[in-house]
Amino acid sequence: MFTGIVESIGRVENIVKEGENLHITLGWNLASELKIDQSVAHNGICLTVVALTDTTYTVTAIKETIDKTAIGLWCVGDRINLERAMILGARLDGHIVQGHVDQVAQCIGIEDSNGSVYFEFEYDQSYANITIEKGSICVDGTSLTVVDSGKNTFKVAIIPYTLENTLFGSYKVGTTVNLEFDVIGKYVSKMVSLGWSQG
Known part of the structure; x- marks a missing residue:
């Protein structure tokens, strides 16, 4: 669950196609605060962190996500709106956002x-x-x-x-x-x- 309040902007560092999936690595100033299995909204798309370094992290987009969002248009160097999942009990400054692009x-x-x-x-x-x-x-x-x-x-x-x-x-x-x-x-x-x- 997200609020739609963008924390900061990250950058696409690498994209690897594997079958119908895309493995996308992003650089972000908050990468060191992430953990494996954490959800992050990427231009409103909820994706799960699957790998980490001190300055980057990687997520995987499946065919369903690629078909219904603009993620297939992303290129290395693109800037991306990023938001970590909301903390229960924190102020909901935006509105209820699921990270499921329509x-x-x-x-x-x-x-x-x-x-x-x-x-x-x-x-x-x-x-x-x-x-x-x-x-x-x-x-x-x-x-x-x-x-x-x-x-x-x-x-x-x-x-x-x-x-x-x-x-x-x-x-x-x-x-x-x-x-x-x-x-x-x-x-x-x-x-x-x-x-x-x-x-």
Whole structure:
């Protein structure tokens, strides 16, 4: 379980393909604090630490993860938003994030608003995921509030701190990102689609 508050940015140091799996080694200033079997969110993707050095760690992505996220687009040198799993009893500064990416989206617009920057994203609506105005959305592991919700688009407003301390400062129109929709909204959407009603 995560909060969507990015701790810092790591760097892809190596990628090894083995069958349908990808073994990805990342450099991170917190690598020495990790342990084998620990969960870390990588641009919102929960992956398990399988190997460690003092300055790097390795995770493995299976075909399911590669098919449903943007991880297959990663290259050596790419910067990645990283967050360790939340500690029980700590403040939940973002929202409940599982690290289970629902689908990808593309950035279709960036607008400077004299103090914040609006980013607009478009996603495939056939997955039946939705956003709501002022609802929560997780973009590449960053917990955000939806400020403009469309049928298969949404906007978020990014403050300067977030621009500087996450990958948002590097996004361009056409950038592919991972999305995790609000878990409560997903349950409600599923119940409605199944015709569930109380009583």
